[in-house]
Amino acid sequence: xxxxxxxxxxxxxxxxxxxxxxxxxxxxxxxxxxxxxxxxxxxxxxxxxxxxxxxxxxxxxxxxxxxxxxxxxxxxxxxxxxxxxxxxxxxxxxxxxxxxxxxxxxxxxxxxxxxxxxxxxxxxxxxxxxxxxxxxxxxxxxxxxxxxxxxxxxxxxxxxxxxxxxxxxxxxxxxxxxxxxxxxxxxxxxxxxxx
Amino acid sequence: xxxxxxxxxxxxxxxxxxxxxxxxxxxxxxxxxxxxxxxxxxxxxxxxxxxxxxxxxxxxxxxxxxxxxxxxxxxxxxxxxxxxxxxxxxxxxxxxxxxxxxxxxxxxxxxxxxxxxxxxxxxxxxxxxxxxxxxxxxxxxxxxxxxxxxxxxxxxxxxxxxxxxxxxxxxxxxxxxxxxxxxxxxxxxxxxxxx
DNA sequence: GCAAATCTTGCACCGAGTGCAAACATCTGC
DNA sequence: GCAGATGTTTGCACTCGGTGCAAGATTTGC
Numbered sequence: 119x120x121x122x123x124x125x126x127x128x129x130x131x132x133x134x135x136x137x138x139x140x141x142x143x144x145x146x147x148x149x150x151x152x153x154x155x156x157x158x159x160x161x162x163x164x165x166x167x168x169x170x171x172x173x174x175x176x177x178x179x180x181x182x183x184x185x186x187x188x189x190x191x192x193x194x195x196x197x198x199x200x201x202x203x204x205x206x207x208x209x210x211x212x213x214x215x216x217x218x219x220x221x222x223x224x225x226x227x228x229x230x231x232x233x234x235x236x237x238x239x240x241x242x243x244x245x246x247x248x249x250x251x252x253x254x255x256x257x258x259x260x261x262x263x264x265x266x267x268x269x270x271x272x273x274x275x276x277x278x279x280x281x282x283x284x285x286x287x288x289x290x291x292x293x294x295x296x297x298x299x300x301x302x303x304x305x306x307x308x309x310x311x312x313x
Numbered sequence: 314x315x316x317x318x319x320x321x322x323x324x325x326x327x328x329x330x331x332x333x334x335x336x337x338x339x340x341x342x343x344x345x346x347x348x349x350x351x352x353x354x355x356x357x358x359x360x361x362x363x364x365x366x367x368x369x370x371x372x373x374x375x376x377x378x379x380x381x382x383x384x385x386x387x388x389x390x391x392x393x394x395x396x397x398x399x400x401x402x403x404x405x406x407x408x409x410x411x412x413x414x415x416x417x418x419x420x421x422x423x424x425x426x427x428x429x430x431x432x433x434x435x436x437x438x439x440x441x442x443x444x445x446x447x448x449x450x451x452x453x454x455x456x457x458x459x460x461x462x463x464x465x466x467x468x469x470x471x472x473x474x475x476x477x478x479x480x481x482x483x484x485x486x487x488x489x490x491x492x493x494x495x496x497x498x499x500x501x502x503x504x505x506x507x508x
Numbered sequence: 509g510c511a512a513a514t515c516t517t518g519c520a521c522c523g524a525g526t527g528c529a530a531a532c533a534t535c536t537g538c
Numbered sequence: 539g540c541a542g543a544t545g546t547t548t549g550c551a552c553t554c555g556g557t558g559c560a561a562g563a564t565t566t567g568c
Binding site: 321325359360361362363366 | 545546547548549550
Binding site: 203204205236239240241243244247261263268271272273274275276278279282283285286287289290293303306307308309310311312313 | 398399400431434435436438439442456458463466467468469470471473474477478480481482484485488498501502503504505506507508
């Protein structure tokens, strides 16, 4: 299942992690927009060009591995029991998002960065678009809609709405300073739009 | 109500419209990303610097006046009869989006550009974030939620879901080559996520 | 130890966007 | 008609994120 990563691969992961950690510290201190890539590479001690070998964009430092995480959610969704409704299964699958990411304090920092920087919000929303495409087929199946080559807009709307609920829940959680319960906020959001 | 715009203001609007029209033609011919601002200003016959006096970004050429349109939707929502449910009122309010924008052919072109260019999609989603904040208070009231200084996440989720339904409907409409009925697609999307 | 694959780096370049200041046009009161 | 305030256009220099390329250092497999 999990084949051993080569030494190079491990080094690469470690380097990525260290760069991201340093960058996030700088972002927290000086703000996302105000921190330039040049400052980051200077702090880490690598060349500007190498940085862009590790991360495709400045925003990627904060966003994490979009595809891997999306794939985790998809796998979790797929492995939910068949009897569950689409909403139940989606709720359970989205819980894997809570396992990843460090301690609550860092999560709060990341949420604050999203709040502050428009370009970060924009990329975050693009990330959701990819997840939408990734999760839509399974939702489509669970909604009892016929399989189709093009994604069914109903399934896409479903996924988009669920992800929007996650977003508003996380945002409200951030605004509460980490005091509110994200799961409760999510459930309330879902309930509100289901009428 | 509508105070007469000054001559300067009229000239400004005309210039904006002409620049946007030229740009969209170029985008349709060569693609959004492949068309540079320099090409646009050369085609229009103004300086690069003046362009950025009219439009804050290249994406703004396609996105239109976000705030004005959002305000139209908000006003429409506010003027819906009190007896309507939140979903009914929102659906009716969103119909103002169909009045604006030129003929279907141009709408189709714009939808295609959104489909093609990631940066355009990103800005489009940011636009929705602003609309979300703008429309949330009225939805909050209509959902029977208590007024609050911070926006209620339930109202935000509601608006976000509604806008997501618009997006998937427009996208499916685009993929059908303009054949499908956007209103039907929207209604089906809403029905799917309400279970 | 050798050869191939991989990593890092520098360099030159592109495209979007901004701050500034000078030139130009336009509208006002007198 | 003139002077001055106000707005517009433009060029210039600059910042910042991001990319293509090629050469040199390093690691890996054998």
